[in-house]
Amino acid sequence: MKLILGIIFILFATLVGQLAYLQIGYGSRFKAEVQKSNSAVVSSQVPRGVMYDNKGRVLVGNKAKNAITYTKSVSTTADDIYKISNLLSQYLQIKDEKPTSQQVVDYYLANKKNSTQEAAKVPKSIRETQDDNLINARIKSQVLKEHIKLTERQKTAAIIFNKISGAYTLSTIYIKNNDLTDKEIAEIGEHLSELPGVGIGTDWQRSYPNGSSIRSIIGSVSTEKAGLPSDNLQYYLTNGYSRNDRVGTSYLEEEYEPLLRGTKATSKIWTKTAGGIEQSKSVYSGQAGSSLILTLDAKYQKEVQKSLEQIYASALASGAAHYSNGAYAVAMNPKTGALLAIAGISRDPNKNKTTNNALGVINQSFVMGSVVKGAMVGGGLINKVITPTNNTLPDTPVYLPGTPIKKSVYPVGTFGALDAATALEVSSNIYMMHLAMNWIHADYVPKTKISMPATAFDTLRHNFNMFGLGQKTGVDLPGEIAGIQGRSFNEQGQILSGSVLDLSYGNYDAYTPIQMVQYVSTIANGGYRMQPYVVQSIGHTANDGKKVYVDYNKKPNVQLRIPWTTDELNVVRQGMWRVVHGTNSWGTAHKLKDVKPAISGKSGTAQTFYFDPEHPRQKNPPELVNATFVGYAPSDKPEIATAVIFPGLDPDLEGSYTLQMTKAMVEDYFKLHKK
Template sequence: MKYIRTPKPKRERSHIPARLNILFFFVFLLLAALVAQLAYLQIMNGSKFRADVDSTDSAVVTSAVPRGQIYDSEGRLLVANSANSAIVYTKSVGVAAATMRKTADELAKYVTIDESGMRKRDYADYYLADKDNEKAVIAQLPKALQTTTDTSKQYKAEVAYAVKHLPDYSDREKTAAAFYKKMNGAAQLTTVYLKDRDVTRDEVAQVGEHLTSMPGINLGTDWDRSYPNGKSMLSIIGTVSSEKTGLPAETVNEYLANGYARNDRVGTSYLEKEYENVLKGAKSRTKVGIGSNNNIVSQTTEFKGEQGANLNLTINSAYQKKVDADVQRVFNQARSAGMTNVSDGAYAVAMNPHTGAILAISGLHQDDKTHTITNDSLGVLNRSFAMGSIVKPAMVLGALQDGVITVNNNTQADTAIYLKNTPVKKSDYGINTFSSLNATKALEVSSNTYMMHLAMKEGNADYVPNSHLIMNKDIFTKMRGYFNQFGLGQKTGVDLPGEITGQEGPTTMDGLFQVGSALDLSYGNFDTYTLIQAIQYVSTLANNGYRMKPYIVKSISQTLSNGSQGPVLDTTTPTVLSKIKNNQAQLNLVKQGMWQVVHGTSGYATGTALQSLNPGVAGKTGTAQTFTPDPTNPNGKPIEAITQSFIGYAPAKNPQVAVAVVVPNLGKMSSYAYDIAKLMFQDYYSLYNVPKEKNYNAKAANPG
């Protein structure tokens, strides 16, 4: 029996097309690539990208702190900070104009500000911040502008239309527009003041109660400079910009590069400007968290900020007030006498000759046209004058260095000098008053001829009366070199901005060497000097030859958390800039002459107005003939005037104070500079309880 094998059933073939298999294969590859990328992101570079995310989700906001304060030498507060309540706004990242407008509208319900400075353009920006308003304006624009992709061009057209079609805003809406302007002008994550003056208690309460409905708005504190002892020293201390004016335009880039914001307050003049880095303090730092909608969601204070350091000055404000009053009083006397029609004003400075510490600095500037007077203490270092005979002690010491005279051989014939085609060159007293003079007597009577003869000897002059004078052409360089040793014609380095050098007269004219001008230079009627140079010069004489650097900031200190003075951070050390090349015997000779200026027995002694002071004063008077433009006719003939000056130190035996005074362009010879100097010495004696000398004799030789 045959068995028939049942055939094997055929396997059904797959119904999945080949194309689908290929598709699955590519999906597999994509999934593998995705897994690889996720591994790359999370495992290989997870920490890096996490840091990147964190950095974009947070930022640091800085806020200003109070400036440092300024005290006088006795610890009296001259410049303080007065706190004001303020409404501030911190602008979030990418905040929409509509959001800012809504916040401004809400704030205007509770706070009012002066919107007088608003322009139509500002109201147009506020109007367009409302999306419905903007859509309505766009619909009025030409079709080409409605569809343009140039958004700046479109917005410019929107503004132009809105300016012409602004609604009549209510007072509240005008206030809101003013707030919007400030908010819109702020940079992202910067804090600006919306109102920092005259914020009422009710406004503070209302804003505090509704802070949650006004994103970015907060209550803050603003600081104003205040002057507990008055503003008499403002021309030394200087001023600070307001939050509105912010950084000075001429130096804005420099400040921005150093981390300032555009609305930061900075010193704009004098001490406030010179010591900006000290006074500004360190801003507070707050780390803010930014949510997905770009709103600030958290704030963490990283650094509370540190108030600026304080300046402690060398100036005693009580003495400063007296010196200011002295200058004002005497200049008013000169005005009443009709002596100041073309005068620039009056200037005075006092200094410790051993340290360079400035004790008082005062100045009045008179406008030669209107005759209005302004405080101008800094004129002591940024105005220069021909000082006249105060240079004569330096002239004698230069001649001693040059060897044309000696301590034991310094007598010269006191004869006038006659040059061809030139008016006679002589002293203020009559010709032939003295047949000869020694150095001390020449200083006492302020002999011009004595100094001119010294200059001719230094220049190896070939002099024949009524003929041309021939001198070495290095005479100007030589004489100015001697004067420079004392600081005359040199910047002193004082720690105040704006110091100038003064002016040197021309040594040639039309190619010809001006020999006669060298003679004028010898008695102070040629080059110009500042009064700060004069005080450095007389201090060098008083301290026996050390040229000290003047300074006005004694030390820098911190402020404690309770507002009191903290530890000293830095102290100014007296600085010797140079030592003159004269020996003590030579210095004593000149100092004896300066004593005789005030206490001499000759009827021609020029400084006897100060003779009654006890202890005694040593000094030198100065008178220069000057020419100043006629204020009523600038193109007309210059007006001849007299500039009067004085330098001195006291007590002569052991100097504690040096003074320098100049009253420029007076109508005629007078004693106003000496009067100011006398009052300054008297006030110093009284304030510092300087004891009188027993058995004082004004005619006695200088005991020092």
């Protein structure tokens, strides 16, 4: 016994000596290790860039709103999150979200009592595997089968628990940033000392103080909940975004995302090893997103959209637009390419439901009809098929073997021959077909034969492309389409001769409204094909929000110069003047002759059909027409060019809706822009 006690005493003395050695020799070192701090850099959001119209009015801005925030510390445990979630649920209500079944399970098991009870239910065979993943999966499946019922407060707590659990360490998230009441703010403010990490802050949402008629062009921004788009996730992450950052998801918001996002504010935070924040220092205050100044005028945009809606409503009321799927109007500065207004209506004929769709101006295409005849005559002059002094062609219908007569809308024999300007005035299809046959050197014998070179379509389409028809304009908006080309050859490889003639007067290929306004602008400005654009300037807004400092101005871009002479241009301009101001009884737009300032332009009507998407195999679909008009004003010194399309109208009730719309666009523009 004495020997055993001696050994115990020696061991105990050794232990005491070792503890004394560690305490005296290394105590300060271990204490410093415990208190040692680590540093980390965290970032925070800055206001997104503002968009203004060309008069400085805010088109889209940021509206501040109160928010309840949470910053997750290094030492936060699941038990801490559970307690905070339950406390917050006493003061907050989250009605716009419902917890998922998985969120209910996670919240339920965060209670140690519940998790212990559920663990005891796990079969012994599974527990003996000591496989944590297998055991946890079994516990969760058990809880799911039990269909746990939560109170409304517990549901809110489950949502909060999920949000906090998913937050990154030292990152700040929003617990609630919509519909936060004064009572909720006050109660949480009174109990902040009991809620570590919880704070009262501000968030923002996009606002549209001058209306939302062009919201489809401005685009949208993702919510914090949606975060980064999954299809571009890696791109955003490699460019410094966090997964819950809000980004532009469409059109201008997406196109100019790198500028609109700004530069995040950064802070350096020192944390103790034992947990908690020791010190925080701002490294960079951040830079708010760049401001975009658009070419659009908010007031004019409202007027154009309003007129389009009213005139389209009257077309619906008259029965003319029963099968119509919408209407579009666009105005452009012909000298610069700056877009002045973009309006559109999309309609579902089956449901008779209409929505604003300004984007249809760039991503919808239609067979436009006779409005393209200015480009056809211009091409004939440039290629010397006709000349300014010799441009008269016979006005005899075209008779192709085995097909119906191809003629103009007026009776056969109304004219024996027409010059180019009169052909534009009365919208002669016959003139354009003869011009096309002379141009491509077709071998034509009435009712007997017609043969054309295989390059006939290429020849005419190249000419239309020169004016911007049938190809993308390059507008600074994503999603633009080039239009639709009809087939050039049949199954046997033979050129579709009749379709070549249809193309010559606008009844074959489909173009977009923005192509039409670029085309008529090219005639209006003397032959310069200008690239359309929406963003005029990029700058930054002063801290007081009252002034914008411009960093970049868009310079007008000439894409192509039409190689015609002044005399050749004047033939086309004279014809488009006479379309409105001529005296021939078959003139197509004389209703606009009293508009001030004077308008020049070209009307169009193209045959089409209504194909019901719900009955794709329908027989005898209704015959309809696309009604169009392109123009510019004043005729002598153009300041505005317009294009209007009302597709799918009843041919017997077509009316003059495009002319009414053009009149409204021109008159409203000059009322708002008096010198």
